[in-house]
Amino acid sequence: MAWKxxxxxxxxxxxxxxxxxxxxxxxxxxxxxxxxGYPITPSSEIMEWIAVRFREVGGVFIQMExxxxxxSSVIGASxxxxxxxxATSGPGFSLMQEGIGYAAMTETPIVIVDIxxxxxATGQATRVGGGDIMQAKWGSQGDYPVIAISPWSVQEMxxxxxxxxxxxxxxxxxxxxxxxxxxGHLRERMNVVEKIAIFNRRKEKGAAPFGAGDDxxxxxxxxxxxxxxxxxxxxHDDYGxxxxxxxxxxxxxTARLHNKIVNNREEIIQHEDYYAEDADVIxxxxxxxxxxxLFAVEAMRREGKRxxxxxxxxxWPFADSLIRDVGSRAKKIFVPEMNRGQVAGEVMKYTCCxxxxxxxxxxEVIHPNTxxxxxxxxx
Amino acid sequence: xxxDMEEYLRxxxxxxxxxxxxxxxxxxxILRAIAELKIDIDRMLFVSGIGCAAWIPSPHFNADxxxxxxxxxxxxxxxxxxxxxxxxxxxVSGDGDLAAIGGNHLIHAARRNTDLTVICVNNMVxxxxxxxxxxxxxxxxxxxxxxxxNRERPFDLCKLVAAAGAEYVARYSVSQPDTxxxxxxxxxxxxxxxxxxxxxxxxxxxxxxxxxxxxAETLRFFAGKCLMKDEAEGLSPxxxxxxxxxxxxxxxxxxxx
Numbered sequence: 216m217a218w219k220x221x222x223x224x225x226x227x228x229x230x231x232x233x234x235x236x237x238x239x240x241x242x243x244x245x246x247x248x249x250x251x252g253y254p255i256t257p258s259s260e261i262m263e264w265i266a267v268r269f270r271e272v273g274g275v276f277i278q279m280e281x282x283x284x285x286x287s288s289v290i291g292a293s294x295x296x297x298x299x300x301x302a303t304s305g306p307g308f309s310l311m312q313e314g315i316g317y318a319a320m321t322e323t324p325i326v327i328v329d330i331x332x333x334x335x336a337t338g339q340a341t342r343v344g345g346g347d348i349m350q351a352k353w354g355s356q357g358d359y360p361v362i363a364i365s366p367w368s369v370q371e372m373x374x375x376x377x378x379x380x381x382x383x384x385x386x387x388x389x390x391x392x393x394x395x396x397x398x399g400h401l402r403e404r405m406n407v408v409e410k411i412a413i414f415n416r417r418k419e420k421g422a423a424p425f426g427a428g429d430d431x432x433x434x435x436x437x438x439x440x441x442x443x444x445x446x447x448x449x450x451h452d453d454y455g456x457x458x459x460x461x462x463x464x465x466x467x468x469t470a471r472l473h474n475k476i477v478n479n480r481e482e483i484i485q486h487e488d489y490y491a492e493d494a495d496v497i498x499x500x501x502x503x504x505x506x507x508x509l510f511a512v513e514a515m516r517r518e519g520k521r522x523x524x525x526x527x528x529x530x531w532p533f534a535d536s537l538i539r540d541v542g543s544r545a546k547k548i549f550v551p552e553m554n555r556g557q558v559a560g561e562v563m564k565y566t567c568c569x570x571x572x573x574x575x576x577x578x579e580v581i582h583p584n585t586x587x588x589x590x591x592x593x594x
Numbered sequence: 595x596x597x598d599m600e601e602y603l604r605x606x607x608x609x610x611x612x613x614x615x616x617x618x619x620x621x622x623x624i625l626r627a628i629a630e631l632k633i634d635i636d637r638m639l640f641v642s643g644i645g646c647a648a649w650i651p652s653p654h655f656n657a658d659x660x661x662x663x664x665x666x667x668x669x670x671x672x673x674x675x676x677x678x679x680x681x682x683x684x685x686v687s688g689d690g691d692l693a694a695i696g697g698n699h700l701i702h703a704a705r706r707n708t709d710l711t712v713i714c715v716n717n718m719v720x721x722x723x724x725x726x727x728x729x730x731x732x733x734x735x736x737x738x739x740x741x742x743x744n745r746e747r748p749f750d751l752c753k754l755v756a757a758a759g760a761e762y763v764a765r766y767s768v769s770q771p772d773t774x775x776x777x778x779x780x781x782x783x784x785x786x787x788x789x790x791x792x793x794x795x796x797x798x799x800x801x802x803x804x805x806x807x808x809x810a811e812t813l814r815f816f817a818g819k820c821l822m823k824d825e826a827e828g829l830s831p832x833x834x835x836x837x838x839x840x841x842x843x844x845x846x847x848x849x850x851x
Contacts, residue, residue, distance in 0.1 A: 249677050275676045282704040285670035287699075291673030292643070294660060295681065299673070317663050388687040438674055439681050441636045445653055447661035456607075456653060459662075523827065528656070 217384070217415045221246075224272060227409040234372040234399040235302075238328050239264035241376025242300050245413055246273040249297035249327070251285040253307060257339045257396040258330035260418050261302040282307035286314035288329070293323045296437035298380055302328035302403060304396075305534055306337060308347055309354070315357030315389050317448045319472065322425065324383035324416060325524070326376070328392040330399040331553075333578040341498065342578030343396040345502060345553030351391045352531045358469060360476040362483060363391040363531040365501040369405045375528070376474025380482060381414040386432055386475060395532055397580045423530065425468075426453035431475030441574055478531055486529040489514055494523030496593050497545040499538075499562055504581050509519040511586035522590055530558070535565045547593050549573065550580050564585040597798055599625045602635050604656040610649050614809025616794040620715060621650050621770040624686070627778035639681040642666035643691035646722045647715030647794070650686045665695030668703045671710050679709070682782065689716040689730035689755040693749055699728070704758035704787050711781040711788040714751060717796040725799030732836070751791050756844040761786030763844040767793035769817035770840060777842070784845075793820065793838060 220529040231547050232240065239261045242250070250269065252262035262278065269276040269387045275292070279285040285301045290298040304310065308329045316323050329351070333344035349364045366375045372394060379390040419434035424444060426433050433453075436442040445455030476483065489509055491497055502507040505526040512524045525541055527534060532570045542548065542565065550559035551573040559572035573589050575581050600645035602625045611618050623839065628635060636658075646663035652659035658681075660671040666683045675683040685692075691698050692698030692714050703710060719737055720726040727737040727744050730751065734743040754764040762784040766774040781788035793816055795801065816838070823841030826834060 221674065249673065251673060276674070278678060279672075280698050283666060283673075284702070286701055287669035288676070289667040289674030291660065291662075291675075292677040293673075295639075295674040295678040297673075297677040299677075313663055314666070353735070437678075438639045438660070439637065439678055442655055444658045445604075445661070446659065448663060449661070481613065553841070586785035 217417050218412055220413070221266050221408050221413055223407050223409060223411055225407045226564065227407050228485045230405045230407060231402065232405050233402045234366070234369045234394060234572060235260035236264050237329065237369045237372035237405050238302065238376045238394070239268065241278055242315040242326065243268055243272055243274070244411060245298060245380035246415070247298045247300050247456065248272070249289065249292035249299035250274065250301065251277050251279050251288040251292070251301070252301050253279055253282045253285050255304045255307045257332055257399055258302045258304045258328065261328060262530060278347070280309040283314065284588055285401040290314060290318050290321070290323050293325050298324070298384070300326040301394045302330065304330050304332045305344070305347060308350065312350070312354035315361065316359055317355065318389040319355070319359035319361060320448045321446050322387035322435070322472070324387050324435070325389050326379045326383055326392065327389065328376070328394065329396045331393065333576070339578040341396070343503070343553060344389060344576070344578065345504070346557070346574050346576070347393060348530060348554060348557040353391055358473060360472050361389050361531055362386070362393055362476065363393045364527070365528060365530050367392050367502055367505045367526065368398065369403045372398060373405055377411055377413070384414045384416045386479065387416065388476060388497065389433055393418055395503050400429045423453035425451060425455050427471055430479065431471050451542070455497055456463055461512070483529060483532060484534050484537070487526040487528065489524040489526070489536055491523035491525055491541070493521060495521045496549055496590060498524040498549045498551065498586070498590070499520065499527065499541070499558070500524060500551055501530060501558065504553060507581050507583045508551060510583035510585050511590060514583070514587060520590070520594055522594070527558070533561050537566040538562050542568035547571060549590060549593060551575070551586055551589070569580040595667060599629050600627065602656055604653050606795070607634040607653045609654065611646070614797055615646070616717070616768045616796070616813065617646055617650055617715060618790060618792045620794055621654055621773070623768065623771055623775050624650065624713065624778060625655070627775045627782065627801065630775065631779055631782060633682060633782070637654045637680065637682050639671070639683045641667045641671040641674070641683065641685045643686040643687040643696060645691045645720070646717070646796070647686060647688035648691065650715065651684070665691055666698040667691065668699040668710065668712065672703060672708055675708065675710060684782070685708050685710055685712040686715065687779050688721070689714060689718060689751070690728040695814050699757065701758040704755045704760040704789065707759055707761055708785040708788070709785055712790070713779060714789065715780070715794045716751070716791050716795050717749070719796055721796045721799045726802060735800070738803070751814055752789070752843045759787070760844060762842070764800045765791040765838070765843045766840050767820045767838070769805060769813055769820065781846070794833045
C-alpha cells in the first residue's frame with residue numbers, strides 16, 4: 216500500500232484559524248504542491264493563503280484567467296505528478312463542471328474546495344448557502360463518480376482536506392470538499408498533530424494506466440516517466456487508446472468507474488451518531504447545520520426528549536445502508552438543510568420512514584432555536 | 595516515413611484523417627522538426643483539444659499525450675508545464691479550439707509568456723463537426739452555417755497573439771514544408787510562448803463548399819494566396835486583400851522593449 220506517515224507541515228499545537236485558512240493548511244500537509252485558482256467570494260482566502268505559503272513550502276501557485284482554466288491546469292498538473300487543488304464557490308463551481316467530468320473519466324486525482332454561498336446564480340455572494348449538493352454529483356454530463364465531504368468545523372476543514380487528498384490519490388477520483396461559507400469564514404481553534412497518514416498514488420511501471428487493478432483502481436504514472444501515456448476524456452481502453460464506438464469498452468469503463476467507488480463505500484463513507492440509539496426522532500444533518508442541530512438535540516435531551524442526530528460527513532457516495540438502518544429504527548427523520556431539500560430527497564430514496572424536510576434558503580445559517588421549534592412539533 | 599522518425603509514431607495506430615487531409619502532412623512536419631533537433635520524444639508532452647487537429651499528436655505520436663476538453667488544451671498544458679518544467683510541452687489544436695472556445699486561454703498564456711509551443715492548425719472551418727464557420731474563416735466563404743458566405747471578419751491570429759506578448763509568432767502553410775519545419779524548430783527552441791499558425795486546408799468541409807473539388811485543388815488555392823512577409827511589403831491594401839502573409843511576426847525581440 217502507498218500509505219505513509221509524514222510530519223505535519225505546521226508545528227504540532229493549537230492554531231486559531233479560519234476554515235478557509237485551515238483548508239489551505241490541510242492541503243499543504245497532505246502534500247499539495249500545485250494550486251490554480253480564480254478569485255471568488257467566499258473562497259478567495261484559500262488562494263491568498265496558498266500564494267504566501269507555497270513560497271515557503273515550495274509549491275507552484277498560479278492565478279488563472281477563469282475557473283475553467285484553473286481546474287484544467289490542476290488536471291494537467293496532476294498528470295505531471297502533482298497533488299493539485301483549486302477552490303471556488305457556486306458560480307466558479309458551475310464553470311468547473313465539464314472539467315470535473317473529465318477528471319472522473321480520466322481518473323485524475325484532484326481536490327476542489329467549494330465554499331458554498333447563497334445561490335442561484337450570483338445570489339448573495341457573501342451569504343451562506345448549501346445548494347451545491349446535487350451539482351457536486353450530477354453537474355457534468357453522464358454518470359461519473361465523485362466523492363464529496365461536508366466539514367462542520369475549522370478542525371475538519373483541515374482534517375478533511377487531508378482526507379480529501381488521500382481519497383483522491385487512493386481512488387483516482389475528483390474529491391470535493393463541500394463546505395459552506397459559514398464554515399469557511401468561521402474562526403476557531405484547530406489542533407495540528409505531529410504526524411499524519413497520507414496516501415500517494417500507486418505507481419507500477421508498464422502497467423495499464425486505465426486497466427482494472429485489484430480493486431478497480433489502476434496505478435497512475437506521470438508524464439515524463441517514459442510511459443508514452445494516452446490520456447483522453449473520450450471512451451478508451453486499458454491503455455488509454457480511444458474506442459469511441461465500441462459498446463463493450465464503453466460498458467466496462469463506465470461500470471468500473473462507478474464500482475471502484477461504490478464497492479469501496481464502507482471505506483469511504485464517514486458519519487457520526489449522537490443519541491441516535493433510542494431516539495424516536497432522528498435529525499439527519501451535515502455541515503454547519505449539524506452544529507445547530509447538535510445544540511438543539513442536546514438541549515432537548517436535557518429535557519428528557521428522545522431525539523438524536525446522525526451527522527453525514529460524507530455526502531457522496533451517499534450513505535444508503537446507514538439511512539436504511541436509521542429509517543427502520545426511527546419514527547420520524549428530520550432533515551434541516553440550507554437548500555430546498557437536496558439531501559432529504561436522497562434520504563427518501565432509501566427509507567419509507569416519515570421524513571420531514573426543513574428548508575431555509577435566506578442566506579442565513581439555521582439557528583438552533585429554529586430546529587428546536589421544529590422538533591417540538593414532531594414529538 | 596524516414597527511418598529515424600518511425601520510432602516517433604505509436605505502433606499499430608490507424609490514422610483517422612481523410613485521404614488528402616493536410617493534417618497528415620503536418621504529422622510528418624512536426625516530427626521532422628523534433629527529429630532534426632534530436633529531442634528525446636520521451637521528454638515531450640503533447641496536449642491537444644477537440645477537433646481534427648487535436649488528433650495529430652493523439653494517438654499518432656509515441657509520447658505522452660493529453661487529449662483534453664474542447665478549448666482547454668493550453669490551460670491543461672500550463673498546469674503540467676509549470677509543475678514539471680522539464681517537460682517540453684507542445685500544444686497542437688485547431689483554429690476553432692484555440693481561437694474561439696479557447697481564445698481566452700490563448701491570449702492569457704501569451705501574456706504570461708508561458709514556455710509552450712502552440713501549433714494552431716488553421717483549416718478555417720470546424721472540420722470534425724461538419725464544416726461550420728470558425729473565427730478564422732475568411733469573409734465570403736461558404737460553410738454549413740454561412741450559406742450566403744461568411745460576413746464576419748476573421749481574426750488575424752498572429753497579430754492577436756503577438757500583441758498579447760508571445761515570444762515567438764509565425765505563420766506558414768503546409769505548402770511551405772521546409773520553412774515550416776524551421777519555424778517549428780525555432781518555436782521549440784524559444785523559451786517562452788511560441789505560436790505557429792499553420793495553414794492546413796480541409797478539402798472535405800471547406801473545399802467542396804467553395805468549388806475546390808479535390809485535395810490538390812484546395813492546397814493549390816491556399817498556396818496561391820500565401821505571400822512571404824517581405825513580398826508583401828510595399829503592396830497596397832487592395833493588392834493584399836485575400837492574401838495570407840506568412841513569415842515570422844515576433845521572434846524573441848517582442849519582450850525587449
